[in-house]
Amino acid sequence: MAEGLRRAAEMVFGSLPDVRHVCLSEDKGIAQFEAELSAVFEGLPGGEPVAVLCDVNGGSPYNTSLRLLEQMGRLETASVVSGMNLPLLLVLLMAEDSGRETVKAAIDGARDSIQMFEPRQEDEDEEL
Numbered sequence: 001m002a003e004g005l006r007r008a009a010e011m012v013f014g015s016l017p018d019v020r021h022v023c024l025s026e027d028k029g030i031a032q033f034e035a036e037l038s039a040v041f042e043g044l045p046g047g048e049p050v051a052v053l054c055d056v057n058g059g060s061p062y063n064t065s066l067r068l069l070e071q072m073g074r075l076e077t078a079s080v081v082s083g084m085n086l087p088l089l090l091v092l093l094m095a096e097d098s099g100r101e102t103v104k105a106a107i108d109g110a111r112d113s114i115q116m117f118e119p120r121q122e123d124e125d126e127e128l
Helices: 003-013 030-042 060-071 086-094 100-113
Strands: 050-053 078-081
Touching (some): 030 060, 050 086, 060 078, 078 100
Parallel strands (some): 050 078
């Protein structure tokens, strides 16, 4: 999850001590990103479900997350999600758990939050 997304969520919820973020940037190579992500995963309680939010399906953060979780034997209890957005994160933060069914429901809610404003046409105005 990106730092900016975490900061936006903190504006809503305040401090989020249980939320971690690891960013892949131009000045940080994939090896450093992988080492940081591995350290985060190793610091998580074993056996509990974890949701990992990534930007692009098949991108480096997504693929690295899957590979590390598989190596650690945690893939069965993890939900690696691409297409992260703030509504998805907010719904997950309000949830009581981060199990697969909860994450699936949050994804559905996040999909519904993606809307484009359509101005009303003059002929749609109500008649008086």
